[in-house]
Amino acid sequence: MNEDIHSISLLIVMVWPLLLAIPAVRSRLPWPGHLAIMPAAVRVILPGDSSFELSWLFFGTEFAIDGEVRWILAMTVAVWLLAATAAKSSKSDPTYDRTTTFFLLTLAGNVGVVLATDLVGFFSFSTLMGYSFYGLMIHGGNAEVQRAGRLYLIFLIVADLVLFEALLLAASTTEDLRYKVVRQAMVGTSSTQFYLWMALVGFVFKAGIWPAQLWLSSAFKSVPFSRALLLGGVPVSMGLLGMVRWLPFGEHAFYVFGMVIQMIGVASILYGALRFFTNATMKMLPAWSIITVTGFFMATLGTGLVYPALWSQYEYLTHPFIASLGIFLAALTFTIGRLQDTRPHPAFASRKVEDLSLWVGKWIGAIRRSSKDRLFGLQSLWRGSWLKVKEQPQRILDWGKPAVLVGGWSAAITMFVLLGLMLAWLAR
Amino acid sequence: MSTVFLYALVGVVLFSLGLYALIVHAHLLRKILAINVMGSGVFLVLVALAKRTGEDTPDPVPHAMVITGIVVAVSATALALTLMLKLTAETGNAELPEDSRE
Amino acid sequence: MNWNAWIPLLVVASSLLPGLVIFSLAEERVRLRSTLNLAGALVKLALVGWMLWGVYHGRHYETRLALLPDLELVLRAGPLSLLFVTLSSVLWLVTTVYAIGYLEGSPHRSRFFGFFSLCVSATVGVALSGNLISFLLFYELLTLSTYPLIVHRGTEVARRAGHSYLVYTIFGGALLLLGTVWLYTLTGTLEFTPQGFLNSLGEEHHPALIVIFALMIAGLGVKAALVPLHGWLPQAMVAPAPVSALLHAVAVVKAGVFGIVRVVYEVFGVSFAAELGVTGPLAWLAATTIIYGSLRALFQDDLKRRLAFCTVSQLSYIVLGVAIAGPIATIGGVVHLVHQGLMKIALFFCAGNLAETLGIHKVSEMNGVGRRMPWTMAAFTIGAFGMMGAPPIAGFISKWYLGLGALEAGQEWVILVLAGSSLLNAAYFLPILHRAWFQEPPETWPEERKFGRKETAWALLLPPVITALMALGAGMLASAPFSPLGWAQLIAQREFYQP
């Protein structure tokens, strides 16, 4: 009985936003964004793991929530609540009403991606999420936004194609496409290498990791903050999540592949840092920090691929990390957006400052005053988890493996520099 | 060379002459006459060949055929002449017009 | 007399007879005509449903009529035939509703609906044919009954399109006839048989069989719009929207593709065809068509022409699935027969709605139509994403099976073709969607008709929405027992790869 309720609640979590997305429904509701995320929020709080199977959907698929997923779902809830609030605040935006549909569709896709337990489910919902997010991103935007949207779309299409190939490879190897099975199955077959590269390229594109960061940076540059704050939580985090779920971590050592990922990580850390130093405007801060942080994450993933044993040990940290990353970035973007809102945004020149302060008026001051502390708080949370991961390179140091050394070193230094700079900037 | 064969040969010659005339002459009356000449040739052959059995009494069947043939030829000639007259009345010329539509 | 022996004939007759009656109806008898049409469609649907159920439980429905000594007109309902029959009869119903709305008040409607019903009868006949000669018969009937629909508008352009349609299809029909007769002289039978009936022919006939295969594929390829035989299809888009929707997305073109499926699987037999070495070239031909069609679609500004080239490209997915010659790819190909039909008909309905309601014919005029006609464009969006193979829409399932099948058969290059095509699909569909949803609408539409508060008439709005939902459902509910996918698996199991 309890099982059933849990299962049904999970179903509601996913279907609810889709229902609300129907124009006739959402236009009659006062807070559609918030309402849509509510079931998910409730489910995060409710204890207990659960799953439910839909044998008729696609080729038969299953959705589940467990400890790891809960982290991500929590992040999703937080990010979307923030986004819904931000969007609600800018209701004077003439496109608000129509944006809401895309908003809700993206949300539904996001929740589905988080809860999916197999590759097909993940892929399907990430498609929904991806394309709806495009709509959300560019709706009513100026030429610059459109350009960013176009870039995003191109990367998205290519990524989906490539992932589809990976998916096919996986499906031709194993009938059962649940993450765990795939991970085990995709080791040591003739198509393994191809699968790995396809999945890597796909998610690098989706998550805007260097060298595919172009769409991400231009999106941050042009998209209004109420939507830009989703960039970290939606495409980037889900991209990283996908990588964690699709790639066969902890099963087998992939030296070359792992090294390449590490190099990507390092390069993107360096790139992000460099951009941060040279021409970072306030608005672009989150972009460069995202790139750096994802680089960091990549370096770790690479390490995990090279040393499966290590990965098995620290695997549990990945989900919290992704969760904190999403929340952190969303909060960062939100804050910066608020701070900058005193200047009219180019995309929405008619926006009035008074409207903004109606509901977060007090908050702005508070954030301004205490942003330093709050961000510290966030960062310490995040760094706390991270430091545990960081022990891994330390161990590796002991083993004297240079590749890992590079990863660990860069991670540490970059994180440090990044945090310092950000704090300094904000406190200015 | 028997008489019979001579007759037959004359018949063939008549037929050929008629055919030749039919081809070369444009005037319809000449064409009709040519046809008649051809017919006579055929009849001559038929009559001649009636003696094929070599007996004194010739075979009656070809004769019957010739009579039938003559009847047919007469009616055909009548029809042809009528047509010719009508055509002449219509076009003022007793020749077949070049068909403009072909 | 067993009733079951007449049901296939009744299915054909259920559209043929109303069609013939409709011809004789006066132009203004709208109600009677619509009633006849809809009644025919419903009766057909009921009969098809009955047969579906029966065949699923292993029953046989077969009509045999003498045609020539030793050759009969055979109508047989097997799983494969029923797939196509069901598709056409369901879509006939929907399209009839649409056509009634679309042609309201236009001239020559009796003629139109008459030929329309004839077309459907011919299509159903094509689907149910149990041997090649029956197939040929209905195939040609389809050619003939489609022609009046293409030239229906009677403009100079329409006549030229009709002319080129005839040139292509009559030529194709002649090739098919030639191949069929030749085959008959070799084997003395034309009956569609699971795994084909040519295995027993000796080695010395193989060159002839290869030529016969080429002849038949060329003959069928005309309707299936294989490059370079596709030229008529984009031109035929001058026909009224319901015609483009049902005939050029489903009935006519599918008849060609369906024929290819029949020829490869039930005449030659797929393993024998592979042994002859003819499936390889066919696969390449299909791949070329896929890419070529997509490339051409990119540069079309006329919406229906763009869709037409998309059809050219998508049809060859089916051929490709067949030519890969493996069980999984077959499922992909066969299921795409249905999926492509659902998605493309929705797209054409939408194009028709735009033309009829707003006077929009070109992609460049579509700025902001999503705001004026949200439901129509929502259906269009589903169709377009389906064409790109985005989950969870039907196209994804087809592509999935095609890709898997290619991998299984060790033909990895097919994956590249699929990827390339999807990329191109995205390149020509997404700009349309972008315009429709994200661009500002113009002050006035080219030729707007008002329908009160609705975006357009009900009869025009429901069909695209329903078909789009069906496309969505076919993808999401792919594992359900009577889904197109489930049925395609049944076909592969029972007819193509039975032990």
Added chain:
Amino acid sequence: MGTVITKIPWGVLLILLPLMGGMACFLWPRIAKILGLVLTFVGVLSVVGLGWQIMSNGVYHHAVGGWGAPLGINLYADGLSLLMLAITALVGFGISVYSSGYFERQHSTRFWPLWLLVLAALNALFLSNDIFNLYVTLEVMGLAAVALAALTGSRDALSGAMRYLLANLLGSLSYLFGVALLYHGFGSVDITTLAVQVKGSPTTWAALGLIGAGLVLKTALFPLHFWLPPAHASAPAPVSALLSALVVKASFYILLRLWLEIFGPLGGDVDTLFGVLGAVAVLWGSLQALRQTRLKLLVAYSTVAQIGYLFLAFPLAMSAGVMAWNAAVYLALSHALAKAAMFLATGNMLRFGGHDRIADLDRVVQRLPLTATAFALAGVSIMGLPPSGGFIGKWLLLEVALAQGQWGLVVIIVLGGLLAAGYVFKVLGQAFTQAAVMHESRAVPASMEWAALLLAFGAILLGFLATPVLSLVGIGSPFGAHEVMP
């Protein structure tokens, strides 16, 4: 009941009734129309009766007046004759119905006697079994047909009829000469007797040359087709129909009979020549038809092409006799129905619009939907598309050609169908233009439209009757022993 039917001498009735009727019509013009209609209908019934007789008793023999061969006249009918008679009766009835609405009083009085005369001659021809009788019937039919062709008295009609007459007479005389030679050689004109006695000799060869040329000329096989288009195109519609559908077939029938019984077994390369001429005829006739701007000429040239098809069977019959002849007969039957329908439909358009310029036909075609349908259905059969009699015939022909590896003929058969589609749709395309201009038109009676339509339906229906028809044609084995089908 059955015995009564089998006892009546249907064959004699088939000849006598129209003959007497023709005279009666001539004597009492007022009842001509009614009498014509009734008699052609009785003709249909008589053929049914004859068919019953043949099916129950086998081949039909009747010695007229009690005198048998070699002195008297023998009537003879096997499956082949029966089918030809049947198609004559059917098409004839259709033409009669059509004519009852078509002709005005002035022409009507002349049409009916002549038409019944043609019908009597045709029936007699199909029932004859001796070559001289065939000559007589051929000549009677030919003369009456010429008179019919000249019926309207217009310039074109007269010159067309004149050409027709001259060609006809030339052909007949040539045929008669051949008959004379055969009689000289073998002492009989009875086909059955001749078949037994005939041997290869100079006389026989000369006879073959004369008879063959004469009949080819009358059948209008390329290159001797020159007289056909003007004659058929300028005659009144029902006359064109009967000329194209029946009269031409009569001489082909004689050629076929003589070939099967007398000349075929002799060997030689004549069949190849026929095949080549047939092939050229198919292409030439079709191309000419495509080029025409006048509808009636188009249809007439189509006849030239279709006759070519019939001759394609000759070379193929060498090793697959029954099949090839079946194909030829089927093509002949379906062509008779289809071409009659086509000419009648053309007549409707001509009457309605007052002209037959194809380019301006659109407004006519669109206002005569039944006629357009008739033309289309007939066209389907002419093109050899399924389902139609033409398709069955073409299928059989193709099958034989392919089985023998006669690639040249295969190409011709297919190409001919494509070209036919070209000229048929050249006309049908007019049905779908946006013709806005109204014009003076003359009403077309329903009987005329329906006659054309029903004949066209017949051509289509023939596509489903292959089995019974082909078993009928086998009665009396006109094509020799039945071979085992492949």
